[in-house]
Amino acid sequence: MTSAPVARELELAASIEPIVAWRTWSLTGRSDGSSLLLRPVAGRSRPWRPMHPVEAGCKHTRLHASPNLDCTCGLHGTHGLDILRRTRCPAVLGRVALWGRVIEHDHGYRAQFAYPQLVALVCQFCFWQWGTHGVSPDVVGWFPRGELVPLCWAHLEQAQRYGMEPRHVLGADEIDLGLRETYAVDPLIHW
């Protein structure tokens, strides 16, 4: 058994200040751009409820509370941006507040509670290719099952050429504003 020795070796700390970390989300909504919801990029996990703290859950929740040292569960945030470029289909990049029980790792955190603080839509293809330089999207494509994918003009054209045709194309500014109003958060301007 490794959990007990590892837990004993780890430093324990207490704080009254939430940690603020980087994070990406996927985004869903209706075809008219309403009912916007942030979701974890992994799978079709539960959406983050606007105006309420999000609490971590785990499929092994009957066995342990989340986050648990011997699991990968918890609400993730990272120290830096580069690691997020490897996430699957990021639609929103932002800063997230983490609190409750937080496990700090080499490159990020896993937390019990979280809420977004600053958000910005990103063109996922620009983000993958060039990092944070010029990732602002021009449009947001609406796909079946309510998936919203922000894209720049060049990548919209490229996506269409490869058969990734959105059912509806919405203005990025409109979705950006709607998202910030839904969660009552500020825009991520500098990163």
Added chain:
Amino acid sequence: MDIGRPKRIIEIEPTSLPIPAPDLPMPLTDPAPEPAPQPRTPAGPVDP
């Protein structure tokens, strides 16, 4: 996404939650009634 090995555990109990404050509820009390019109006092006798 690999965030590496765990380094430490932090118990964070913020003094105020980092979520937006809910909008103040609308007042439940009925608005104050309009003041009742004052009864007109009959005009007094006018001296011719």
